[in-house]
Structure formats: C-alpha cells, structure tokens
Amino acid sequence: MPPLLKIRAERGQMSAIERRIADFILDNAHLLRDYSSQQLASALGISQSSVVKFSQKLGFKGYPDLKYSIGQDVARSGGGPSSPPPTNDGMDGFSRIAKALQASKAAAEDETRAANPQADIERIVTLVDGAPKLFVYGLGDDGLYAREFAMRLSLLGMLVVHHADPILMLANLSAARPGDVMLVFSEFGKLAQLSMLSRQFQDVGGKVVSITRHTANPLRAHADAALAVCAEDRAPHVAQVLYRSSLQSLLDFVFVLLCEANPDRNRQLAVNLERIEHLLDT
Template sequence: MPPLVKIRSERDQMSAIERRIADFILDNAHLLRDYSSQQLASALGISQSSVVKFAQKCGFKGYPDLKYSIGAAVARNGGGDEEQQPASVEDDDALHVIETLRRAKLESEEETGLLNPTPVLEHIAATLATAERIFVCGLGEDGLVAREFALKLSLLGLLTVQHADPVLMMANLATVGPRDVLLLFSEHGELPQLSQISRLFQDDGGRVVSVTRHTANPLRAHADASLAVSAHHAMPHIEQMLYRASVQYLLDVVFALLCHAYPERRGQLDINLERMHHMIHS
C-alpha cells in the first residue's frame, strides 16, 4: 500500500499525537524531504521519539525510511515543489492533458478502493438492501450525485426518498424507524445542518451512512457506516474531477454488489429498465 494511503487509512485509529504527525505529513508531503525528525518534532511541539515511533508503527524501519518512501511517492505522482506547478502552454498539449487525467483518475480510484475494504462495502450494500426506506440527502454538487444514486436504488425496487433541502429532510424525521437508512453525501462532511440531521436520525432509531472525503470530519465520525473518498491533485479543478470520479466508482461498486448479492433486486432492475426502454422507444 502506498505510504500516504496507509497513513490516511489508519489515521482514525491513531492517538492524538500520532494524528498530529499524520495530518502534517498528509498536508505537507512535498516538503517532508526538508525536515529531519527533530525539525518535524519541533514544528509540532512533540518529542523526537514520538516521530520515530510513528514511523515504526506505520511499518517503516525509522523516520528516514518513511521520509524516503513518501518522497518517492510524491515524485512518482508529480508532487514535488516544481512538479506541482501547472505545465507551460508549450508542454500542455491535448495528449498530455488526456493522459495525465487518465492516470490521475486511476490512481485516485485505486486509493479510494484501498480505503474501503470489501467487508465494509458488502455491509453497506446489505444495509441498503434490507432497509425499509432509504433517505438520500446531499447539497450542491453532492446533491447531484445523491439524486442519481437515489434513482438507481429506486430502479432496484428499494423505497427511496431523495432530498436536496435539509429543512424538508427534517420533516421526515418524525416517521423514522429502526429499519430506515439515511445516506448523506457531503464532500468535506462539515456542514452543521447535515450533522444535525444525522444525529436526529440516529436518535430516532435510524442508521446513517456517510459519503465524504477520507479526512476526519464530524459527519464521518458519527455515521454508523461510511464510504471514504481519496482525491488529491495540485490543480483544484483536476482534484474536483478526481473526487467526483472516485465517488462514482464507490457507488458503482455498491450498486454492483446489490445486484450480485440480491437476485430479486436485479430482477426488478431488469423489469424497470425494460419498461423505461419501451416508454422511450414506443
């Protein structure tokens, strides 16, 4: 597993000091080559031994081994100081742009896959398949993804209610039962209104599944289950593309697992697709 992916995936299980080290490394991976273990410890206000123990806990012989591995990974991904700058107009031809985006999407989806083990994906698929009702909520761009996935769940014959307005979602809370599931989409997981809905939904006995970035956030921390998305790039517009692609990849996996593990749902999907095809082409 790539070193940065390993650190991201294990962050939530780390101690407070270890999380401080992890966050610094994840936010400043391209600068780590300039830090000795003592300099990193001084920057974070911790002991040098804490830095060394962190490296060893992550599976490295010591801090130099950790620093070298991360430096090599950053170099491979074009993440050095100079490498992170956008290419010049002369170098930025169409083929280069296409190939760079293709590789970045593949790497992002691979990292996202590593962050979501198969048992977790199977559990979420089972949670959705056995739900009495599935409420789906997301705002802004997250709402567009939420709406599309809600439609796909409906085609499986699952009772799905999609909301793009948290106030209207609140109106449904009075009827929530223990077999209801709330699927919340929020890239950064920090919107207070969604966190409030999540807590109230759980208080009423429902279960919450979050879809957010892999970073620590309130929504992911308090969800009953979560899908974690990895998407990183020096250029913001590319990073946003990677996030959307990785979310879609995760949702496609969950949907495919639903079709595979529940033949009756797949049968209902086939019936609904045939009806739609007949309506469009009649």
C-alpha cells in the first residue's frame, strides 16, 4: 500500500504526537526529501525518537526508508504540491473548478483501487456470488447506496433482503443461515447498532462485508471482509463529492466482476432488463 495512503488510513488510531507527524507529512510530502529526522522533529517541536518510532510503526525500518518510499509515491503521482491554477491560464473560474474536480475524483478513485487489493476484491465477489441470501443494510445517505446496490444484485437473480430500518433488519436476521452474506454500508463505520447487527449476523454463521471509508473503525475491524473508500480533501463539500464518486466506482467494479464471474448471472440480468423494458413500454 502506498505510504501516504497508509498514513491517512491509520491516522484515526494514532496518538496526538503521531497525528502531528502524519499531518505534516501529508501536507508537505513533496518537501520531505529536504528534511532529516532531526529537522522534522525540530519543526514539530518533538523528539527525534518520536519520528523514528512513527516510521517503524508504519512498517518501515526507519525514517530514511519512510522518506524514500514517500518520495517514490510523490513521483508516481506527479510530484508537486497541489496549488490553484494560475489566473492567466486562459480558463475562467467555471472551467478551473470543473478541471480541478475532475482531477480530484480521478485521484480519489485511483487511491480507492490501491486500497482494495485484488485478492480482497476476488474474495468478496466469491462470497457474494455463492451466498444463498444477501442482506444489504445502510442508514441515512449510506442507505441510498445500499438500496441502489441491492436492486442491482436483485437484477442478477440474487435473493436480496434490504432494509433501511434497524428494527426491521434485526427481525429479518431470524432468516439468516450459515453462508449468507450481509453488506453493511457505513461511511465512518462507528454506529453501534451496525456493529450489533453485524455480530448477531456472524453468530448464526453469516459473513459480513463492510463498506466504509479507508479508516480504522469498529465496523471494518470486525467484518469478515471489507471494501475501503478513499476520499480526502481539505474542503468538506469536495470530500463528500469524492466519497460518493469513489464509492460508486468501487461498487460498479464489483458489479461488473460479479457479471463476469458467473455467466448465469449475466444471462439473468439480460432477462430482467428485457422484462423491465417490456413493462415500461406497455
């Protein structure tokens, strides 16, 4: 996993000093090559050993190893700080915003792909494709994506139980059996009722797949498998747009893999789409 992506993912469970180091690195990754561990420590007002321990906690031998890895990461991503486009570039404000958003969405989707290794995606596709029943659950905004994905799975001929109400979903757990799969949508993965539903589902032998941000959170920690969404931006409204874009891209990929993995699913999709078209034409 790219080091900057790893730092962002683990920031939520870091100590206060570690978060200061993480934030400095994330904000100044393109300048890190000019900082020794002592200079970085002095800039943050912490001990040099704290910088070394931070590097080792991330799985690196030491700070030079971390700095080298981040340098490669920056070079691969185009190397250079993000800055607003110059005002004399021939584009008006409308065009600049459109271009910047397009670039941010592409970067977030690239990071999301990197955060979900092929082996993990393939395991989730196998679990979903082989499940006798699928339970799909999400609250609030997450419920919108849960509902849409549940509908798409139904078009593939899968038996899907979907609810946006925790009480109704809890009642439906009585129908869960070993081998069934629950997909739980939760951007931050911290709602207690989601964790409770997941544990009860696992108690009857079901498998839980969490869909959350690429952060350390209770839901993701206790799930049998996880899909992680990357969407970082200083502006909250842009971060929300990036989350929706990256989540949709990830779900689209899983859906296509399900169609490719099982020709019967693909045929059933064609049949159902034809039936829907006929219904709309009558």
